[in-house]
Amino acid sequence: MTFVDTHAHLGDPQFDADRNSVFDRATAAGVTRIVEIADHPDEWARAVAIARARPSGVRCALGLHPYYANLYDDSFLPKLRAALDAAPEAAAIGEIGLDYAKAAAAHDVQRRAFASIAAAGRDRSIPLVIHCRDAYPDLVPMLKDLFPGKPSGGRFWGVIHCFTGAPEDAEACAAMGFALGADGPVTYKKNDALREGFRRAGISSVVLESDSPYLPPQSSRGKRNEPAAVLEIATKLSEVYGLPLDEVARRTSANASALYHWP
Secondary structure, three states: OOEEEEEEOOOOHHHOOOHHHHHHHHHHOOEEEEEEEEOOHHHHHHHHHHHHHOOOOEEEEEOOOHHHHHHOOOOHHHHHHHHHHOOOOEEEEEEEEEEOOOOOOOHHHHHHHHHHHHHHHHHHOOOEEEEEEOOHHHHHHHHHHHOOOOOOOOOOOEEEEOOOOOHHHHHHHHHHOEEEEEOHHHHOOOOHHHHHHHHHHOHHHEEEOOOEOOOOOHHHOOOOOOHHHHHHHHHHHHHHHOOOHHHHHHHHHHHHHHHHOOO
């Protein structure tokens, strides 16, 4: 039984002292594949290096978090395209998106940056890793405009990272052809509405994410998170869907493969 952690930030300085041990613990927990996320241009080279050092088990995504949307200008897309062209390890663009809770950038600045980068990813046929916090009323219509039909071949346009929207948002995003990232919050005791959203979307649209070092699951809240934690997330999903854990592992791993075009 193996798992895929489709979203981690292992380049974070919190892992500088024991990064190799973190990978070892992930492997021991059955996490055989990890996608490293670089959401600022200054982090891109490090993410590529992490993936390049572990070619069988790590890919990466290069993007611009909405926290940094003010950095978006006419030079950004050429720089992103060049970085992607130079790195076959880069399996996605992200994370990108909208954050109306903490980002300092004005909402219109975030929307402009997101729309441009998302369209570039669509035109390049590369999946998107989308961050959304307190912005689903804007995100969902934007996605409908940008992605008018579901992708072919059982693939996904991208993933709504750490999905925390309403059940209706879960259904809408899944119907458009986006995967939903299940992170630590799906295990939190009071998040029944979130679990209902995942139930409605169905396991055929779900991938596992640790978001390490952030968002640890219920058993380790307040501590640094690691990819090995996706086992706890998968266990909670097995309750949500009434499926054996090994079936959750198989289905979410297949979804991750389809999402990141990673056979």
